[in-house]
Amino acid sequence: MRETAETREREIIESLLGRDGKGMDALLLYYGPLIRYVIAPILDDPQDREDCLSETLTRVCEKIGQFDRKRGSFRAWLTAIARNTAYNRKRSIAREDGVGEISEDVPSPEPTPEEALIQKERREAVSRALSQLSSRDRTLFYRKYYYCQPISQIASETGMTERAVEGKLYRLKKRLRRMLEGVAHE
Numbered sequence: 001m002r003e004t005a006e007t008r009e010r011e012i013i014e015s016l017l018g019r020d021g022k023g024m025d026a027l028l029l030y031y032g033p034l035i036r037y038v039i040a041p042i043l044d045d046p047q048d049r050e051d052c053l054s055e056t057l058t059r060v061c062e063k064i065g066q067f068d069r070k071r072g073s074f075r076a077w078l079t080a081i082a083r084n085t086a087y088n089r090k091r092s093i094a095r096e097d098g099v100g101e102i103s104e105d106v107p108s109p110e111p112t113p114e115e116a117l118i119q120k121e122r123r124e125a126v127s128r129a130l131s132q133l134s135s136r137d138r139t140l141f142y143r144k145y146y147y148c149q150p151i152s153q154i155a156s157e158t159g160m161t162e163r164a165v166e167g168k169l170y171r172l173k174k175r176l177r178r179m180l181e182g183v184a185h186e
Contacts (some may be wrong), residue, residue, distance in 0.1 A: 009074050027057060034075065035082045041148045042086035048093065056085045064180040081146065129179040133172070140165065142173055 008030060013025025035056050036049065043049045061079050067077050068121075111119060130138055140158070143149045144165075155162040 013064065013067065013074065016061055019061075019069055024057060024061060027060060031075075034079065038079050038082040039086045041153075042083070042090055043151065048089060052082075052086050052089045054080045055089065059085055077149075114125055125180055126176075129176050132179065133175075137168070139173055140168055141176075144169055 008026070012023055012026045015026060016170065017023075032053065035053055037050050039056070042182065043052055060078060063081065067074065071077075106136050130141065133141065143154050144151070151162050151165050154160070154163045158165070160168070
């Protein structure tokens with residue numbers, strides 16, 4: 001069964017690279033539920049979710065040439081695109097809701113070179129710390145803080161109680177804080 005999933009994944013990637021319309025259909029059929037699963041906790045409105053799904057599929061087709069199996073799995077790459085697209089859409093909706101004049105005194109939202117370097121160092125430190133966690137702990141952490149899933153969903157899908165999930169996440173955060181001591185925090 002695993003070989004079939006890998007074969008299907010390879011065929012979808014090849015179809016997308018070849019700009020074959022069947023690749024988009026297969027992508028939606030086999031990965032649509034995963035994409036919806038990633039988008040759901042980020043966007044509340046069903047119409048925004050569907051628009052985000054379409055935008056995600058479009059971005060995957062546009063960026064398929066950038067996918068590199070050496071850097072990670074196709075599923076991880078796909079979920080990262082879905083997550084980022086959903087957050088971009090959420091920010092766009094928030095901007096539209098808060099449309100108004102922007103003062104000229106507002107500083108640029110872009111980080112300075114020093115801030116960018118600090119952010120990069122923090123990301124690398126967090127990545128190293130997360131890599132030291134067990135697979136199960138890392139999955140819990142990602143589900144809560146990367147995919148923004150509610151505790152109740154994590155509990156029901158992992159077979160844990162909500163209290164157990166909360167306790168485990170509390171201990172994980174505490175452990176990560178100790179591991180990241182010395183890394184500048186804001």
